[in-house]
Amino acid sequence: MEENRVKPFQKFSGTHIYHVDSSLEVQFGEKKGFHSSCKINIEETENEDHTKNWLIEKLEDAPLPSENSFMEILHELEQSSYPIEIQVDEKGVFLNASNHHKNVENWKHKTSGIQEKYQNADLFRNQYLTVLEDENIFYRNKLKEPFWNLLLFAPSYVDNGGKTHESLTWNIKGIGDIECTGTIIAEQRDYGFDAFFTSETILPDPIKEEIEKKYLHHAGQYKAELHIQMEYNSPKKQYSKKKADFVLSDGDRILYRETSSII
Numbered sequence: 001m002e003e004n005r006v007k008p009f010q011k012f013s014g015t016h017i018y019h020v021d022s023s024l025e026v027q028f029g030e031k032k033g034f035h036s037s038c039k040i041n042i043e044e045t046e047n048e049d050h051t052k053n054w055l056i057e058k059l060e061d062a063p064l065p066s067e068n069s070f071m072e073i074l075h076e077l078e079q080s081s082y083p084i085e086i087q088v089d090e091k092g093v094f095l096n097a098s099n100h101h102k103n104v105e106n107w108k109h110k111t112s113g114i115q116e117k118y119q120n121a122d123l124f125r126n127q128y129l130t131v132l133e134d135e136n137i138f139y140r141n142k143l144k145e146p147f148w149n150l151l152l153f154a155p156s157y158v159d160n161g162g163k164t165h166e167s168l169t170w171n172i173k174g175i176g177d178i179e180c181t182g183t184i185i186a187e188q189r190d191y192g193f194d195a196f197f198t199s200e201t202i203l204p205d206p207i208k209e210e211i212e213k214k215y216l217h218h219a220g221q222y223k224a225e226l227h228i229q230m231e232y233n234s235p236k237k238q239y240s241k242k243k244a245d246f247v248l249s250d251g252d253r254i255l256y257r258e259t260s261s262i263i
Contacts, residue, residue, distance in 0.1 A: 004158065004159050004160055005156045005157065005158055005159075005164075006156060006157055006158070006159045006186060006193055006195075006232070007091070007156045008091070008154050008155075008156070008157075008193075008232045008237075008239070009090060009091055009092070009154075009237045009238075010088075010091065010092030010151075010154050010237075010238055010239065011044070011236070011237040011238050012042045012043070012044040012054065012238060013044065014043070014044070015041055015042065015043045015044075016041075016042045016044075016238065017039055017040070017041050017042075018039065018040050018042070018147075018151075018262040018263065019037075019038075019039055019262070019263050020037065020038050020039065020040055020147045020260070020261070020262050021035075021036075021037050021260070021261050021263075022035070022036050022037075022146050022147065022258075022259070022260045022261075023035045023036075023258070023259050023260075024173065024257070024258050025256070025257045025258075026173075026255070026256055027253070027254065027255050027256070028211070028215035028217045028255050028256070038058055038059060038060050039058075039059040040056055040057065040058050040059070040147070040151075040262070041056070041057040041059060042054050042055070042056055043055040043057075047087075050089075050090050051087055051088065051089055051090070051095060052087070052088050052089075052090070052092075053085055053086070053087055053088075053098050054085065054086050054087075054088055054092075055083055055084075055085045056082065056083060056084050056085070056086070057082055057083040058079065058082040058083070060079065069118050069119070070124075072118065073114065073118050073121050073124050073125075074124065074128075076111070076114060077111060077114070077124065077125060077128045080107050080110040080111050081103070081107055081132065081142075083103075084097075084103060084142070085097070085098040085099050085103070086098060086139075088152075091154050092151075092152060092154045093152060093154070094139075094143065094152050096139075097135055097139055100135045100138075104129075104132055104133060107129075107132060108129070111125055144171035144177070146244060146246075146258060146260035147260055147262055149168065149169075149170065149171075149244070149260075150228070150242040150243075150244055150260060150261075150262050151242075151262060153168055153228070153230075153242070154239070155184065155197075157184040157185075157186045157193075157195055158184075158186060159186045159187075159188050159193055161185065161186075161187070162185075163183040163184065163185055164183060164184040164185075164186075165181070165182075165183055165184075166181075166182065166183065166184050166197060167179055167180060167181040167182070167199075168180050168197070168199070168226065168228075170224070170226060170246055172207070172224075172248065172256065173258075174214065175207060175210050175211055175214065176206070176207050176210055178201060178203060178204070178207055178224055179201070180199035180201050180224065180226040180246075181199055181201065182197055182198050182199025182200070182226065183197070183198060183199075184196065184197045185198075191233055191234065191235065192231070192232045192233045192234035192235075193231075193232045193234070194229070194230070194231055194232075195229075195230040195231075195232065196227070196228070196229055196230075197226070197227070197228040197230070198225075198226075198227055199224075199225065199226040199227075200223065200224070200225050201223070201224045201225075201226075202221055202222070202223055202224075203221070203222040203223070203224055203248075207222075208221070208222055217250070217255070219250035219251065220250075220251065221250075221251070222248060222249065222250055222255075223248070223249055223250075223251065224246065224247070224248050225245075225246070225247045225249075226244065226245070226246050226247075227244070227245045228242065228243065228244045228245075229241070229242070229243045230242050230243075239262075240263070241261070241262070241263045242261065242262050243259075243260070243261040243263075244258075244259065244260045244261070245257075245258075245259050246258045246259070
């Protein structure tokens with residue numbers, strides 16, 4: 001059978017709305033959990049060089065549960081950074097930011113009264129602003145969010161049952177990045193394709209040492225597993241669904257689990 005490599009363009013003619021759902025569970029010591037839900041609205045314009053601009057607005061769909069005002073401040077500062085406009089290639093791969101100076105000015109206006117709601121909020125606002133004004137650092141951090149990983153993950157793959165090798169960088173909250181190398185298997189459907197990415201990785205020593213330093217947890221080795229399910233709609237040239245499940249274990253039990261979906 002002749003190999004057919006699917007090249008799944010992410011095209012959002014006009015506007016497109018995704019529902020985003022994320023959860024995080026950490027069990028190194030005391031079990032802690034976090035859940036958030038929102039909607040993102042993507043508006044696309046095409047440029048003469050065939051690149052595209054995506055204006056992404058993040059709409060809150062569920063309140064953020066928090067235990068202290070610090071988390072509430074950070075959440076409000078982060079939420080105020082939207083909408084964001086980025087430039088992508090024809091597949092939807094991130095190239096750079098667009099109109100970032102305008103985004104900074106909008107954020108300053110939105111957060112100008114935050115000190116009236118929270119004590120010492122100006123300190124955190126100034127720290128956030130320092131990062132925001134450095135475009136490279138800001139977007140490097142921004143793109144670590146799970147839904148950004150899923151939104152921008154649009155690899156080519158074989159649609160005849162063969163395996164395609166691929167990799168994706170995943171951010172372990174507060175620990176660091178890990179490159180997850182694995183394979184994609186695709187199954188053809190009437191409307192397009194279902195694709196499944198699977199990766200199993202032994203954590204490198206720098207990440208292992210960071211875990212042991214932060215959580216005082218020691219293990220011979222740590223294994224990371226990443227599973228992503230994608231549904232691609234060929235007529236619309238866009239993904240209708242992406243779901244990711246990232247699990248970190250020490251061989252005996254799960255220590256960290258992060259799930260995310262955009263539908």
